[in-house]
Amino acid sequence: MLQWRDRSPQHWHEVVNHEVCVTNRDQQRFEGRVFTVDPVSASVVLVSVQENERPSVTVILGHAVTDVQILRRGTEETERQMKSVFLPDRAQILSA
Amino acid sequence: VSWRSSLPPSERPGERRTAEMKKLYGKDAAMIQGMEAAMQLTFDRNCDKKQPKYWPVIPLNL
Amino acid sequence: SPRFIALCCSSSSSSDEEEQRLRSELRQRFLWTLSVMRDKLVQFDMHERVRVRARFGASDIDVLRFQVSDLETPLGVQREALLRCQDVLSCSFEL
Incomplete structure (x- = not known):
């Protein structure tokens, strides 16, 4: 089976905007919405927005990722929300 | 005549990098290359100025 | 697997362009993340x-x-x- 690092941009792009659970080599789990996967290092960037808390960002380094499971699929609305917390000034630039 | 002109085109490191970027990113290659250059410049400049030492001294992940 | 064959044999430029477009978007977003950090x-x-x-x-x-x-x-x-x-x-x- 292909390692996470050796996947294609198509495969990585398929998890963007969805809520996922990322498992790493130490069996730690991280949940959040995928903002991006770096095509160079395969690192996963998760954004998590919880009530009464400031939005937080977690980067799981690609070499440590063993599994990524989609928990809940995102919508256009979640994509818009994520961009508004993460790149308020640049939303229009990256909305390809 | 500059020293560069004696090299065959494929041996110029800048051009090789540009060709690689083109293959990876297509029409966005120049923009990505510019963003990366800016980031690497910040990294290099900070390292020159601050002289950071590796922590931990010995890699954890041997 | 069929997927592997599909990946290897699809040499049409449109799929290359699509892959480049996706890679570019992913990379731009990652570079943005680092700049926010x-x-x-x-x-x-x-x-x-x-x-x-x-x-x-x-x-x-x-x-x-x-x-x-x-x-x-x-x-x-x-x-x-x-x-x-x-x-x-x-x-x-x-x-």
Whole structure:
């Protein structure tokens, strides 16, 4: 089976905007919405927005990722929300 | 005549990098290359100025 | 597998362009993430259950090293430091 690092941009792009659970080599789990996967290092960037808390960002380094499971699929609305917390000034630039 | 002109085109490191970027990113290659250059410049400049030492001294992940 | 054959044999330029477009979007978003991290207080989870905090400076473009300041190590604060990305499992910060 292909390692996470050796996947294609198509495969990585398929998890963007969805809520996922990322498992790493130490069996730690991280949940959040995928903002991006770096095509160079395969690192996963998760954004998590919880009530009464400031939005937080977690980067799981690609070499440590063993599994990524989609928990809940995102919508256009979640994509818009994520961009508004993460790149308020640049939303229009990256909305390809 | 500059020293560069004696090299065959494929041996110029800048051009090789540009060709690689083109293959990876297509029409966005120049923009990505510019963003990366800016980031690497910040990294290099900070390292020159601050002289950071590796922590931990010995890699954890041997 | 059929998927592997499909990947290998699809040499049409349109699929190349599609792959380039996706790679470009993913990379731009990652570079943006690194630029947002700058000057933020970031927690690093490293191998062997080492957890440290530092102010993020910059990453090199290949994501091999992070340059940080005011690294809170178990043995005190190191003013300027380089972390090896191979030592780091994850890092997190608040927006």
